[in-house]
Amino acid sequence: MNLFSPYIDVLKIAPQLTLVVFILFFVIGELVFRRKIVFGWFSVAGYIIALIFLLIGHLYQNRVLFSYQIVEDKFSFFFTIFFLLAGIVISFFSFDSAEIKRDLGGEYFALIMAAILGMIYMAGAVNFLMLYLSLEMVSLSSYLLSGYTRDDKYSAEAALKYLVFGATASGIMIMGIAYLYGLTGTLNFSVIRDQLVSGIFPSFTLLTILFLIFAGFFFKMSLVPFHMWAPDVYEGAPTPVAAFLAVASKGAGFAIALRFLYTVMIQGSPLSGKLLSDIYHFIPVNNLDWPLFLGIISVLTMTVGNITALNQTSVKRLLAYSSIAHAGYMLMGFAAMNYIGFYAVLFYLVVYFLMNIGAFLFVQVVYNKIGTDSIVKYRGLGRRTPFAAVMMAIFLFSLAGIPPLGGFIGKFYLFAAVLKSKLYWLAVIGIANSVLSLYYYARIAKMMFLEDSHEKEKVPVSAAHIFLFVILGFPVVILGVYWSPVLEFVKIYSHLFLP
Amino acid sequence: MINLQSFLVVGMILFLLGIFGILTRKNAIALLMGIELMLNGVALTFAAFDRFIKPAEMVNPIDGKVFVIFIIILAAAEAAIALAIIIQVFGRYEDINLEDLKRMKE
Numbered sequence: 001m002n003l004f005s006p007y008i009d010v011l012k013i014a015p016q017l018t019l020v021v022f023i024l025f026f027v028i029g030e031l032v033f034r035r036k037i038v039f040g041w042f043s044v045a046g047y048i049i050a051l052i053f054l055l056i057g058h059l060y061q062n063r064v065l066f067s068y069q070i071v072e073d074k075f076s077f078f079f080t081i082f083f084l085l086a087g088i089v090i091s092f093f094s095f096d097s098a099e100i101k102r103d104l105g106g107e108y109f110a111l112i113m114a115a116i117l118g119m120i121y122m123a124g125a126v127n128f129l130m131l132y133l134s135l136e137m138v139s140l141s142s143y144l145l146s147g148y149t150r151d152d153k154y155s156a157e158a159a160l161k162y163l164v165f166g167a168t169a170s171g172i173m174i175m176g177i178a179y180l181y182g183l184t185g186t187l188n189f190s191v192i193r194d195q196l197v198s199g200i201f202p203s204f205t206l207l208t209i210l211f212l213i214f215a216g217f218f219f220k221m222s223l224v225p226f227h228m229w230a231p232d233v234y235e236g237a238p239t240p241v242a243a244f245l246a247v248a249s250k251g252a253g254f255a256i257a258l259r260f261l262y263t264v265m266i267q268g269s270p271l272s273g274k275l276l277s278d279i280y281h282f283i284p285v286n287n288l289d290w291p292l293f294l295g296i297i298s299v300l301t302m303t304v305g306n307i308t309a310l311n312q313t314s315v316k317r318l319l320a321y322s323s324i325a326h327a328g329y330m331l332m333g334f335a336a337m338n339y340i341g342f343y344a345v346l347f348y349l350v351v352y353f354l355m356n357i358g359a360f361l362f363v364q365v366v367y368n369k370i371g372t373d374s375i376v377k378y379r380g381l382g383r384r385t386p387f388a389a390v391m392m393a394i395f396l397f398s399l400a401g402i403p404p405l406g407g408f409i410g411k412f413y414l415f416a417a418v419l420k421s422k423l424y425w426l427a428v429i430g431i432a433n434s435v436l437s438l439y440y441y442a443r444i445a446k447m448m449f450l451e452d453s454h455e456k457e458k459v460p461v462s463a464a465h466i467f468l469f470v471i472l473g474f475p476v477v478i479l480g481v482y483w484s485p486v487l488e489f490v491k492i493y494s495h496l497f498l499p
Numbered sequence: 500m501i502n503l504q505s506f507l508v509v510g511m512i513l514f515l516l517g518i519f520g521i522l523t524r525k526n527a528i529a530l531l532m533g534i535e536l537m538l539n540g541v542a543l544t545f546a547a548f549d550r551f552i553k554p555a556e557m558v559n560p561i562d563g564k565v566f567v568i569f570i571i572i573l574a575a576a577e578a579a580i581a582l583a584i585i586i587q588v589f590g591r592y593e594d595i596n597l598e599d600l601k602r603m604k605e
Contacts, residue, residue, distance in 0.1 A: 129566055136573050140580055147584050153591035159584045160597070164530050167577055168521055171537040174570065175514055178541050182507075182548040186558040187566065 012065055012072070014053040015080065019117045022046035026106035026113070036105040040091050043109040047087040047116075054080055062497035068188055070124040073497035078346060078490070079123035079255045082353065086248040087116045089357055089468060090240055096462035098368040099149050099238040108148060112244065115141035119252040126263070126498065128177045128187040131256060132170070135216065138252060139166045142245060146237035158236025165229040166219065173216025176209045183209070190498050193264045196283050203286035210285060217260070220253030223331065224300040227324050231308075234320035239367060242316060243360035246323040247353050254330060254345060261334065262342065263498040280337045294335035295426045302328030302433045309440050315363050315373045318440060319356070322399060325437060326352055332414045332430055341417035343494040347487060348410035351479060355398040355407055358472040361465060362392035369459040378444060380453035388461050389448045391473045396441040398476045401434045406479030413487075506547030513540030527585045527595040531578060538574040542567050 026039055033039070054077070062073040070076075090112060094100060100108065118137030125131040143166065147159025181187055183205070184195045195201070219226040234242040267281045282290045305325030312318040330352075333345035363373050365388050370377055382389045398407035411434065418427045461469070479486060517537025524530055549563025589595050 129562065129569065132566075133569060133573075136577075140573075140576060143580055143584065147587060153588075156584060156587040156591055160527060160581075160588050163577070163581050163584060164521065164527075164534070164597075167534040167581075168518070168537070171514075171517070171534060171541060174538075174541045175544070177566075178510075178544040178548065181545065181563060181566070182552070185552045187562045188558055191558050 012057065012063070014057055015050040015084070016117060016120055018046060018050040018053055019113050019120075023110045023113050023117070026110035030106035033106075037095065039106045039109045040095050040104070043091045043113060044088055046113065047084045047091070051081070051084050054084070062499075064126070064499055068190075068499075069127045069130040070121060071126045071497055071499075072124060074493040074495045075255075075259065075497070076120075076124035078493035079251065080120050082251055082349065083116045083119045083123070083248055086244065086251070086353065086357075087112060089472070090244045090248070092464045092468050093240040093243060093357070093361060093364065095464040096368065097238060097240050097364055098371070099152065100240065103148065103150050108145075111141045111145050111148075115145065115244070116248065119248060119255075122252045123255040123259070125256065125259070126189045128181070128189075131260075132174055132177065135173075135220065135256070136170060138220075138249060139170060142166075142241075142249060145241045146233050146245070148241060149238050152236075152238075154236040155238065158233045161236075162229055162233045165226075169215050169219035169226055172212050173219075176212025176215070179205070179209050180213070189260075189264050193498065196264065197267070199283075203284075207286040207288060213260075217253060217257045218297075221250055221257060221327050221331075222253075222301075222324050223297055223327055224304055227301065227304065227327075230324055231317050231320040234323070235314055235317045239316065239360055239364040239373075242320070243357045246319070246360065247356050250323065250327060251349050251353070254327075254349060257334070258342070258345065259496060263496050280339075282337070291335050291337055291421065291423060294331060294337075295423055298328045298331035298335055299426065299429050300328070301325070301331060302430065306433050306436045306440075309437070312440070313375055315375055315378065315444065316360075318375070318444075319359055319363070322437065322440075323356060325433065326356070326399070328433070329411060329414055329430060332418050332426060335423060335426060336414075336417035336421040338417055338420055339494075340413060340420055343487075343490045344410070344413035344417050346490045346494050347413055347483075350486060350490065351398070351406040351410040351476070354472045354476050354479075355395045358391065358395040358469065358476070359399065361468055361472070362388055362395070365461050365465055366459060368462075369457075370455075375444065375447060378447040379451045380448070380455065381459065382449035383452075384455065384457065385459035385461060387466070388459070388469060391469045392448065393445045394473055394476055396445055398480075400438040400441040402438070404477075404480045406476040406483070409479060409483045503547055503551040506551075507544060510540045510544035510547065513537070513543060516540075525596050525598045527581075527588065527597060530597070531581050531585070534581075535574060535578065538570055538577075542570045542574075545570065 058077055064071050115138050118134045121130060121134035122138065125134055143159055143163045146162050147156045149155040183201050184192050186192060215226060222230040234246060265282045267283055302325045305321045305328060309318050309321035312321060330345050330348050333341035367373055398405035401407045401411040415427050415430060514537050517533045517540060520533030520536060521530055524533060545563050545567045554560050585595055
């Protein structure tokens with residue numbers, strides 16, 4: 001295969017092009033349509049058309065596009081579906097959000113779509129240039145989205161903090177990329193890999209470079225030294241945007257980190273079907289103990305997330321810390337460095353998608369009615385909105401990892417991967433953290449069902465939100481007892497391709 | 500004599516000055532300047548590597564130049580967005596000093 005053929009076939013990126021067309025349409029359509037909600041339906045249509053193009057064009061073969069900038073393989077296919085579905089769910093989520101209702105217009109859906117376009121490219125990037133551009137595309141759209149509410153001062157403050165953190169993290173990352181470019185003379189993942197394997201570089205320099213590059217990844221995944229932005233931003237941003245950042249943006253971070261670690265840094269051939277259940281080794285860099293390093297980051301992230309979540313008074317902030325803790329759990333799959341760990345991360349992302357957006361959706365429903373997300377106001381909600389509260393309880397217990405729900409199965413595979421690699425200390429700390437997290441999830445459930453308040457007025461749930469509760473809640477329950485189809489899907493699509 | 504090291508040192512000084520500014524300054528505009536300084540340090544590093552690595556050792560000789568151009572473009576985009584957000588913040592708080600935006604830390 002000619003690595004640098006200038007052959008460009010734009011039809012091969014039909015799903016992405018569809019999104020581009022819709023983004024441009026929203027910008028122009030803003031001048032034409034008076035009823036702004038119509039853009040929501042257009043954006044749902046856009047994602048569905050992109051999905052159809054994706055399924056038609058997907059020929060189950062790996063290919064490299066645009067002079068080795070992006071790759072289309074099973075892994076990127078999985079994440080493209082993930083992001084497009086996230087787009088559909090977030091569009092429905094935004095329909096009846098009191099925070100953004102007044103400003104809901106073409107530009108809101110255009111920004112969400114632009115972020116998703118960036119994420120799709122992130123999942124397929126095999127060149128540092130493309131990685132940086134797509135990461136910035138996601139970041140820039142997210143800054144604007146988190147500052148979207150015009151009346152709310154905290155929203156603008158969140159956007160400013162997000163921007164400062166994000167720009168710093170990506171600046172540090174490109175410094176690492178610059179020095180890696182200086183060492184290897186290329187930005188291309190596979191050429192860098194070949195040179196790293198030959199082991200001709202000063203190992204301390206390489207270690208520094210790797211830490212610099214990880215700064216950008218860790219920021220997107222909200223892992224421990226770079227997690228401080230998450231609570232402020234999730235709390236200040238409009239709830240649909242917080243859910244979007246917690247799930248899609250974090251998923252994109254995991255996609256790029258998985259691809260980088262398992263194609264560039266891995267010893268031996270990149271992941272392929274032949275290596276089933278093998279233990280992998282990363283390229284040794286200055287005697288860095290990879291499982292120990294990733295394990296420590298994972299432990300720190302989940303512990304910091306869970307302990308800080310214990311005494312939060314705002315549910316949105318609590319969910320932010322819980323999503324940090326979940327990033328820590330998912331990092332266990334990295335630390336295990338075996339095939340189970342790899343697909344366990346993808347499986348957990350699927351479950352996390354369902355339960356986390358669901359939990360944020362309940363916050364939105366309550367906010368629409370009582371205008372706050374303070375945890376004490378959740379008293380007696382079990383009576384005021386029985387259906388949504390029961391769904392919320394399912395999401396919370398699934399987040400905590402209680403057995404008959406999807407979250408338990410997700411955690412089960414992560415722990416299985418860790419145990420297979422004999423990292424018993426990591427498994428023990430992970431389980432202790434799971435138990436700890438049950439406290440604050442159960443506290444919300446207790447507030448809703450066991451405590452009473454003098455407020456008796458019903459909390460209404462709009463049709464779009466009921467629809468979302470159903471399509472998010474039932475899979476969480478079903479995945480707890482019958483998960484093999486999703487697991488098989490994830491196994492098939494956890495294959496990376498590096499030419 | 501001006502060699503690769505000179506450029507790398509200047510680039511690294513710019514980068515570290517930028518980080519220092521971000522860590523110490525509280526004014527949003529000063530933070531933005533720190534970010535710009537940092538990005539320019541990286542751009543200089545990239546340009547220097549692009550100039551001094553022998554073309555024979557490079558896989559794709561325009562990689563570095565392209566990256567520099569994209570850094571500049573994205574720095575401009577980021578500055579535009581940052582200024583828009585800063586104007587929003589100022590409109591609500593009458594202040595752009597990050598220290599005063601304490602609400603989030605309560």
